[in-house]
Amino acid sequence: MTHLGVLLFGSEEVFGSFGLWAFLTISAVALFAVFIPLVTWMENRRKERDAFYKSETIRRVAEASGDSAKATVELLREQHRMGLQKTREGMKIAGIINICVGIALLIFLRALIGADPVYLCGLIPGFIGVGMLVYVYVLAEPLV
Numbered sequence: 001m002t003h004l005g006v007l008l009f010g011s012e013e014v015f016g017s018f019g020l021w022a023f024l025t026i027s028a029v030a031l032f033a034v035f036i037p038l039v040t041w042m043e044n045r046r047k048e049r050d051a052f053y054k055s056e057t058i059r060r061v062a063e064a065s066g067d068s069a070k071a072t073v074e075l076l077r078e079q080h081r082m083g084l085q086k087t088r089e090g091m092k093i094a095g096i097i098n099i100c101v102g103i104a105l106l107i108f109l110r111a112l113i114g115a116d117p118v119y120l121c122g123l124i125p126g127f128i129g130v131g132m133l134v135y136v137y138v139l140a141e142p143l144v
Helices: 002-009 018-063 067-113 117-139
Strands: none
Touching (some): 018 067
């Protein structure tokens, strides 16, 4: 094996890092070939189970009658409204963060480069943040 390493890399000093190189290569392959697909599959299975349980609940409510059915439908509406509200709050935070990143990038590039108008690249994330906030406050349908 040492002879192969010397042939590939030219000296025994470089061959000393061959073990580290092999370990990192195998780790990267394992990460992208095994771990990420496994986590994705597990997440999809969880979402599938959640959807199944929710549909079963709706089916049983549809079969039932009376006040419990109305209360369950109201609960489902409330869960949907809470999900929309959580999404909007996330967009508000993301918009504010993008505006702050844009301002910081403007200041940083202006101080780093100076007279060239490269610092105007900071307007890109700033306008993305403004667009998010405009959508949340102006364009999105109101929560009921």
